[in-house]
Amino acid sequence: MAHKTDIEIAREAKKRPIQEIGAKLGIGPEDLLPYGHDKAKISQSFIDSVQDRPKGKLILVTAINPTPAGEGKTTTTVGLGDGLNRIGRKAAICIREASLGPNFGMKGGAAGGGYAQVVPMEDMNLHFTGDFHAITSAHNLLSAMIDNHIYWGNELDIDQRRIVWRRVMDMNDRALRDIVTSLGGVANGFPGQGGFDITVASEVMAILCLASGLEDLQRRLGDMIVAYRRDRTPVYCRDIKADGAMTVLLRDAMQxxxxxxxxxxxxxxxxxxxxxxxxxxxxxxxxxxxxxxxDYVVTEAGFGADLGAEKFMNIKCRKAGIAPDAVVVVATCRAMKMNGGVAKEDLGTENVEAIRKGCPNLGRHIANVKGFGVPVVVAINHFVTDTEAEVQAVKDYVAEQGAEAILCKHWAQGGAGIEDLARKVADLADSGSANFAPLYPDAMGLFEKIETVAKRIYHADEVIADKSIRDQLRQWEEQGYGNLPVCMAKTQYSFSTDPNLRGAPTGHTVPIREVRLSAGAGFVVVICGQIMTMPGLPRVPSAEAIRLNGCGLVEGLF
Known part of the structure; x- marks a missing residue:
């Protein structure tokens, strides 16, 4: 029997009017700003009105390092939310919006899959409610105002060689990573070197996601460092007087x-x-x-637990004053086999030995998450090709690590296929056994924080950084930024900075290429290895297969 595609399943969904969905959470129609019939923004006045209510339990869904075999973290997040509601718990899910870059590249969308999806799938994976466009516009308004300030006499004495604010767009376009701007003579300004990152890497995106409200948003935007003067003193966004207009552009996007x-x-x-x-x-x-x-909120953090979960704990929880009550680590038998050395085309064949060989990747993620003081359960996201022996091998391994692995069939069965995990997660969250603590204290030095993550999470032997990078970190400490957490930018495919090094490697080094201060977001970005802040498209991008069919419906999204 041919399986339906994600988009075919999503198109058959029996959606309810968004006002009915809001009512499940006590959000009245007057507090919903509808975008069509099936999506809405939640008003700031409603958000303000619920701040004194008791908090529900927070469940984080994370995963092993991603492989081409697929893990299904968002699918599990969605399925678990449905499963909790099926067993009579009042649950909501919280996920991120999709970037157009990977949609048209190779990763696809971010709405789940199979019968564990969020709808409307096409809208969510395309322009949705325009939040990313607002972030892109606000970011690039600042770029234009910096260049304009220099053009009209440079009153702030900005050193044009030390402008650190790059431009952004929400598309994978490697040609724009490093560019020359303002060619064409006097009327176009002074020629300079610039470049683009993808919108999701923008500090404005980070600020939108960490700000507590519009006032906090504007304050953080104002705190962003955009350039340095000849005397090396920083120039802030508020010096350019862009923070007010940027906040105006982001007002609706904040909801x-x-x-x-x-x-x-x-x-x-x-x-x-x-x-x-x-x-x-x-x-x-x-x-x-x-x-x-x-009463229960299921959220996810991107990629493997070495990236998403580490940042969720060390950055988001620290900044927002929240803590997870339970953590789910998603794994698949296919991915275990791949970590055990099996080629993608051979994944359909039973290979219990390869699963045992690949399981240490999962084991390390379990241990790392436990290191934050939170209870862990493993979700085995079921594929039809999995055999009983393979599933049992994963369960046995996880039991040896002092945790439980539960087989989940939400992709094929929706919430009904994940009730066992829902019960276990609810029990863990209700048990009050979480004793959460971030990995490092605020007061630790920046380079020591980087080393702590590299050694404790990646199991690296050492961190390599040029003197110029160490000096830069020390300078930021002297300027009062030493208490910030670090945000590691590295490949998602491995614990190391080598994307091809699978499993649970030890003895590797973490080379730091660059550090960037996100003073508004409140962290230091540490760029490791060859990671790019503007991805490129693959040889055959997904965009080649995306089209409208004869009925005017989208085909080819996944």
């Missing part, structure tokens, strides 16, 4: 979006920083609002 799962349960979809180059979590506003409206 979380409400949509629904295939089983008509509420889903907050807001913000979208990548976890390999930014902090990889949905917005603090969405998560904290959901916690005031539901």
């Amino acid at each position: 979380p979006n409400l949509v629904q799962t295939l089983e008509n349960n509420p889903a907050f979809v807001h913000g979208g920083p990548f976890a390999n180059i930014a902090h990889g979590c949905n917005s603090v506003t969405a998560t904290t609002t959901a916690l005031r409206c539901a």
Whole structure:
């Protein structure tokens, strides 16, 4: 029997009007700003009105390092939300918005899959409610105002060689990574070197996701460092007087979006920083609002636990004053086999030995998450080709690590296929056994923080950094930024900075290529190895297969 594609399943969804979904969380129609019939923004006045309510339980879904075999972290997040509602718990899910870059590249969308999806799938994976466009516009308004300030006499004495604010766009376009600007003579300004990052790597995106409200948003935008003067003193966004106009552009984007799962349960979809180059979590506003409206909130952090979960704990939880009550680590038998050395085309064949060989990757993620003082359960995201022996091998391994692995069939069966995990997660969250603590204290030096993450999470032997990078970190400490957490930008495919090194490697080194101060977001970005803040498209991008069919419906999205 041919399986239906994700988009075919999504198109058959029996969606309820978004007002009905809001009502499940006590959000009245007057507090929903509808975008069509099936999506809405939640008003700031509602968000303000629920702040004194008790908080629900927070469940984080993370995963092993991603492989081409697929893990299904978002699918599990959505399925678990549906499963909790099926067993009678009042649950909401919180996920990030999709970037157009990977949609048209190779990763695809970010709305789940199979019968564990958030809808409307096409809208969510394309322009949605325009939040990313607003972030892109606000970011590039600042770029234009910096160049304009220099053009009209440079009153702030900006050293044009030390402009650190790059431009952004929400597309994978490697040609724009490093560019020359303002060619063409006097009327176009002074020629300079510039470049583009992808919108999800913008500090404006990080700020939108970490800000507690519009006032905090404007303050953080003002705190962003955009350039340095000849005497090396920083020039802030507020010196350029761009923070007010940027806040105006971001006013609606700050409000979380409400949509629904295939089983008509509420889903907050807001913000979208990548976890390999930014902090990889949905917005603090969405998560904290959901916690005031539901008894259980299931959220995810991007890529493997070495990136998303580490940043969720060390950056988002630290900044937002929240903590997870339970953590789910998603794994698949296919990915275990791949970590054990099996080629993608051979994954359909039973290979229990390869699973045992690949399981140490999962084991390390379990140990790392436990290191934050939170209870862990493993979700085995079921594929039809999995055999009983393979599933049992994963369960046995996880039991040896002092945790439990539960087989989940939400992709094929929706919430009904994940009830066992839902019960276990609810028990863990209700047990009060979480004793959460971040990995390092605020007061630790910046380079020591980098070493702590590299050694404790990546199991590296050492961190290599040029003297210029160490000097830069020391300078930021002297300027009062030493208490910030670090946001590691590295490949998602490995614990190391080598994307081809699978499993649980030890004895490797972490080379730091560059450090960037995100003073508004409140962290230091540490760029490791060859990671790019502007991805490129693959040889055959997904965009080649995306089209409208004869009925005017989108085909080819996944």
